[in-house]
Amino acid sequence: MDIDTKFYTSTLLNWYQTNRRDLPWRLSNNPYEIWIAEVIFQQTRINQGINYYHRFIERFPNISMLANASEDEVLKLWQGLGYYSRARNLWVTAKKVAFEMQGQFPNTFSEIKKLKGIGDYTAAAIASIAFNEPVPAVDGNVIRVISRLFTIDTPASSSKGKGEITQIAHSMIPADNPGDFNQALMEFGALQCTPRSPNCEICPLKNSCLAFKLSSIEKYPLKIIKKAVRIRHFNYLVVDDGEYLLFKKRTSGDIWENLYDFPLIETPDRYEIDKLMQTPQWKKLFNTSDICLENVSEEIIHQLSHQKIILRFYHIKITQPLEQTYYLSIVYNHVLSLPVPIIIGNYLANKFEIGATKKDNWI
DNA sequence: GAGCCGTGGGA
DNA sequence: TTCCCAAGGCT
Structure with a gap:
């Protein structure tokens, strides 16, 4: 695909500059705090998790404190957030880093991804934000934004579709501040390019958005049929x-x-x-x-x-x-x-x- | 690759 | 009311 990546990159960064929310972990380059935030906000809205984040960091200000806690206490702090394997894996990984890796959080995408509970998205988020590695952090927001901009007709649930989106996102990452760009793309999805009834009239990318041009915003990202619960x-x-x-x-x-x-x-x-x-x-x-x-x-x-x-x-x-x-x-x-x-x-x-x-x- | 793993808010 | 789905990862 032939894309003028510079235009998307600068537009998104400019939009981010004026529209970004002040979130606590954005004040930090500390991989521990970024890690905790990214895990808490997996499948979880900011409003739902923000108090949990504050309480978690207050009780466990560093990885050593977390590693030395009991599993019951970690789960208790997590109570109500759901997807409890996230908390169990945080605890397991904290102990691994604290006791087997001399407390040094790994600093590359591939090493970070080896940790339990950290997949492609979270590894990329930590590597780009804390260590300036230019790797695309593809979450649900990014999938939606890219799918619409380029009318991706391969389901993002497939590895092929995910790959296409990841490649496009990668091509847009500026070498100097990959972390800001990744967050810009996600924030843009969360606030502007929303799942339902996005306000496309005020979108700075509306003239470059293929889905908008084709009046098919609602079609993307391609929905997958869910089985009955x-x-x-x-x-x-x-x-x-x-x-x-x-x-x-x-x-x-x-x-x-x-x-x-x-x-x-x-x-x-x-x-x-x-x-x-x-x-x-x-x-x-x-x-x-x-x-x-x-x-x-x-x-x-x-x-x-x-x-x-x-x-x-x-x-x-x-x-x-x-x-x-x-x-x-x-x-x-x-x-x-x-x-x-x-x-x-x-x-x-x-x-x-x-x-x-x-x-x-x-x- | 498909199924499994929580909870709460918004439309 | 009911449905959707949100900064995903593991098996």
Whole structure:
């Protein structure tokens, strides 16, 4: 493709100069802070993650502090942000850099990309912003902007389409400030070339935008058909003896890995209480113990990107400790320190007044 | 390469 | 209400 790259480069840099948001990590060339920011803002809007960023940097101001923390604490700080593998991988990588690489964060794209939790995009962002390496950081914004400017008709989900876009972005990077340019392209996508109803009339690139010329802005980037989300039914048993609650640390191979939740009976469809009491899990847990069903919550829908969880909480009071070792007994005061899925955190806040409210989801 | 992994805000 | 999707990466 024959492109006047200089025009796009200078236009985007000029636009960035006057329209860029003041974001904390933009004041820094510290690879650690850039790394944390880039990971937090993977698939996450600025408004949703900005307070998490501040709290994270305050608690872990450098990679050594992060490396010496516990996984539970890192996950607790991440609670509510979602995609918890990001937090687990941050912790794993921090320990690797701190204890195996003498605390020296790698300084080239290829070395950075070897770290767990860092892929093409994040490696390029860190390498270009912290180390001035001219590598294209292709995120969802860049895909959208380039797709529209040049009407890319290969889906960006394919390696071919991604490759085309990456190549174009690469050709636009100025040698002197690749970091600013990468951020300019992304910021342009976030603020000007928005997914829905972009204001093309005020766009400095409208006369160079092929999609605009063809009145097909809405067509790009090419949409991919999504498969239906899986529907699951969770029955949470909130087992309560007045002093402690039962919890279980979730294991790998499912959502919310390494977070904690209540004893869970997953059923193939909606079970009423009498049917739930007939399940082997219920019978095994309570056996012949005296129980009192204190409360059954309304049905709650928890929508994940790929699953729809239909769930209820069964608040069950017991008078005698259960004869079991499978679940953890957590005293009320300690419940707050456990990293839990947001739906559990909200329940605890509303029902037990343990922890913060939904809007204030941190310690 | 396709499926999996959260959550919240906006239209 | 419902749907979309946001500074992606791993298996």
